[in-house]
Amino acid sequence: MPLPFLTADRAHDDDAAAGADPLGYEDPDRWRRPFRPGPWRVGGAALLLLLASYVLFSAMIIAMAGSLSAAGVCVGVAALMIVTAVRLVRSGVVVSAQGLRRIGLLRSTxxxxxxxxxxxxAQQPVRWLGLPRTVQGQALLLQPVRGGAPDTLFTSHDADFLGQPESFDRAADALEGWAAAHR
Structure with a gap:
């Protein structure tokens, strides 16, 4: 079953040198993710799905015991957990010929x-897994045309790249190449 939101960067140096799309995609109007979801993001989503299965199992037991309203609450909680897990895996940066989209847990920009x-x-203090604790790391920054402070797209210590500096470098290079090609 194809999962388009998990599509990783397929860019190769040969394609970039040949003048092809820097991300190596056939359809430039389709939104594509230039990197795979990291192990921390996938692990968190898997944990949520595991907990949702336990909640659904408890909903089945509660329904068999005769309390349908309590079972409905359990199913609602499980559905919320499943939606959160899918949204967690989908969050990140996606690009197309139209622009760049940052998908977060609750909203997209x-x-x-x-x-x-x-x-x-840029080298700067970054949040460790999105928590308040900061460490020295790298951040991929988007400088808007209108000026002002640059926006952080992702860092070397977020859920996609923690402990994987090569993956961060590949993703940063792919997005920098995309920005240079679409200027």
């Missing part, structure tokens, strides 16, 4: 490619 001045990597 789209930046048109005309509004992007540059995408660059």
């Amino acid at each position: 789209t930046v048109r490619r005309q509004d992007i001045a540059a995408i660059r990597t």
